[in-house]
Amino acid sequence: xxxxxxxxxxxxxxxxxxxxxxxxxxxxxxxxxxxxxxxxxxxxxxxxxxxxxxxxxxxxxxxxxxxxxxxxxxxxxxxxxxxxxxxxxxxxxxxxxxxxxxxxxxxxxxxxxxxxxxxxxxxxxxxxxxxxxxxxxxxxxxxxxxxxxxxxxxxxxxxxxxxxxxxxxxxxxxxxxxxxxxxxxxxxxxxxxxxxxxxxxxxxxxxxxxxxxxxxxxxxxxxxxxxxxxxxxxxxxxxxxxxxxxxxxxxxxxxxxxxxxxxxxxxxxxxxxxxxxxxxxxxxxxxxxxxxxxxxxxxxxxxxxxxxxxxxxxxxxxxxxxxxxx
Amino acid sequence: xxxxxxxxxxxxxxxxxxxxxxxxxxxxxxxxxxxxxxxxxxxxxxxxxxxxxxxxxxxxxxxxxxxxxxxxxxxxxxxxxxxxxxxxxxxxxxxxxxxxxxxxxxxxxxxxxxxxxxxxxxxxxxxxxxxxxxxxxxxxxxxxxxxxxxxxxxxxxxxxxxxxxxxxxxxxxxxxxxxxxxxxxxxxxxxxxxxxxxxxxxxxxxxxxxxxxxxxxxxxxxxxxxxxxxxxxxxxxxxxxxxxxxxxxxxxxxxxxxxxxxxxxxxxxxxxxxxxxxxxxxxxxxxxxxxxxxxxxxxxxxxxxxxxxxxxxxxxxxxxxxxxxxxxxxx
Numbered sequence: 001x002x003x004x005x006x007x008x009x010x011x012x013x014x015x016x017x018x019x020x021x022x023x024x025x026x027x028x029x030x031x032x033x034x035x036x037x038x039x040x041x042x043x044x045x046x047x048x049x050x051x052x053x054x055x056x057x058x059x060x061x062x063x064x065x066x067x068x069x070x071x072x073x074x075x076x077x078x079x080x081x082x083x084x085x086x087x088x089x090x091x092x093x094x095x096x097x098x099x100x101x102x103x104x105x106x107x108x109x110x111x112x113x114x115x116x117x118x119x120x121x122x123x124x125x126x127x128x129x130x131x132x133x134x135x136x137x138x139x140x141x142x143x144x145x146x147x148x149x150x151x152x153x154x155x156x157x158x159x160x161x162x163x164x165x166x167x168x169x170x171x172x173x174x175x176x177x178x179x180x181x182x183x184x185x186x187x188x189x190x191x192x193x194x195x196x197x198x199x200x201x202x203x204x205x206x207x208x209x210x211x212x213x214x215x216x217x218x219x220x221x222x223x224x225x226x227x228x229x230x231x232x233x234x235x236x237x238x239x240x241x242x243x244x245x246x247x248x249x250x251x252x253x254x255x256x257x258x259x260x261x262x263x264x265x266x267x268x269x270x271x272x273x274x275x276x277x278x279x280x281x282x283x284x285x286x287x288x289x290x291x292x293x294x295x296x297x298x299x300x301x302x303x304x305x306x307x308x309x310x311x312x313x314x315x316x317x318x319x320x321x322x323x324x325x326x
Numbered sequence: 327x328x329x330x331x332x333x334x335x336x337x338x339x340x341x342x343x344x345x346x347x348x349x350x351x352x353x354x355x356x357x358x359x360x361x362x363x364x365x366x367x368x369x370x371x372x373x374x375x376x377x378x379x380x381x382x383x384x385x386x387x388x389x390x391x392x393x394x395x396x397x398x399x400x401x402x403x404x405x406x407x408x409x410x411x412x413x414x415x416x417x418x419x420x421x422x423x424x425x426x427x428x429x430x431x432x433x434x435x436x437x438x439x440x441x442x443x444x445x446x447x448x449x450x451x452x453x454x455x456x457x458x459x460x461x462x463x464x465x466x467x468x469x470x471x472x473x474x475x476x477x478x479x480x481x482x483x484x485x486x487x488x489x490x491x492x493x494x495x496x497x498x499x500x501x502x503x504x505x506x507x508x509x510x511x512x513x514x515x516x517x518x519x520x521x522x523x524x525x526x527x528x529x530x531x532x533x534x535x536x537x538x539x540x541x542x543x544x545x546x547x548x549x550x551x552x553x554x555x556x557x558x559x560x561x562x563x564x565x566x567x568x569x570x571x572x573x574x575x576x577x578x579x580x581x582x583x584x585x586x587x588x589x590x591x592x593x594x595x596x597x598x599x600x601x602x603x604x605x606x607x608x609x610x611x612x613x614x615x616x617x618x619x620x621x622x623x624x625x626x627x628x629x630x631x632x633x634x635x636x637x638x639x640x641x642x643x644x645x646x647x648x649x650x651x652x653x654x655x656x657x
Contacts, residue, residue, distance in 0.1 A: 069464075160607075221360075222359035222360070253608065
């Protein structure tokens, strides 16, 4: 209003110019200022379109990857939780429970899984940690390269091949029976590489200043390793062990070949029977048409997932408490 | 005192000092500890070698009795005096299903890895990475159960559509198999190996030097052009080795495949169709674990396991070589 009040005709051209300038300035600002800082120019339409398409594709693939996770976890929880609510699930075994009977207990399988995991860990954790110490603190030259290569190969060995190997040694060569301990031996093969790799990574992260400081005080190498290096890397090693255990607990193939399932509680690893959660699921597979068997399978799967997730959570929690930055 | 300690550190014969009195016993500990760790390393090498030795030694006698060519026969009857067994069909099913799994999982896995390193908002990054890792934490028998009961009915119509509309193409020829087809196994395996591809690719992408990325952006590249010109070329060896490791895992996956596989009747005709059934190495061994009663039968299955071992060995060794070469290049 004030711009056109005094001398309209005289100011007509000037105000047009001012308006034009203002719009140009606004357009320029819109072009430059509102863009993301790194993009000073906006590029051609095709390039911008490609960029947007790529962005959408990345988000979509993440969403796509989440579909099976949500789907699987959702199904297992929805179809299996009811049996877990009953206290008998956690206190009794499947003894005298037929496929057509509803429910029963899983304590025999939970016990079996835990025993199997504990024995496997007791063998593979020291072996794995010593191997990692060798690779980081001692290993030079050809032997170290060979060890490192073999650890990689071992991490790629399928569980069924590990089981066949133990079968070839334990049953065919030595003539022993199929027992739980043989299962543990084949699981050791699968767990060692996980422990070695994670321990190795953590030991590499321990600053050399700590080692040199210790040596400078005249502390022998082995005490430096056990008292300085290992405690510093401790939480990371725990993470590796937990993730390894989680993998081992979910394994089924060695159990099919080496560890016969039983419905009763069996805690002796040399006794011939090793009931575990994966084989308990497998047991009901032949009766999959029965609603009771199906429900039991989902409930067992949920129990197994809970166990594995618990180990994963402990592992991640230990990783977060780590004293050295990764 | 200090003067006599210094030369001993250089390797001269140690002069007896009070400091030695403290350290001499523990030097002995040093030797034991060194030996123990060396022994652990050697035992790992020995273990892997023993796997090979034992499998070979038990496979050979069985193979000697084989009445047909082990590599090219499709038959599998291991009992009796004249066993006839060959791996051709298992080899086809195993590799085809694994290749399908890789073809699906590698592109998606790489995209998810790029999402986690470049696109995800900071608050989402850690959670998203954990969620993807959770996929790896689900035990494979659960994948088998879910695949058999829940996922199969969903994929079935897709396969029906393929066989109706593209049935003229040999790979999609209708076969009448309603259970787990090779293609379905591939899809389930793809889900299972996705977290492996993602985890390794993510690690490599995160190592892309920031100057490369900033340089590309400074030259006016859009984000996608920056990824294409800086991140992807840098990460290519990592992606290749991730794909190889995932392939190795897919080849050897046992129980999930055992759950969903459709075993073909003995003597059924050869077909190229992906919509057909068939056993993989691992599923055949697992399905017949109860048959391990004579050395001859066991030997035949061990021979199949040996082939699987060699396959995964080669695939993993290739992955290792690729990533080693990259290390040499970046250091």
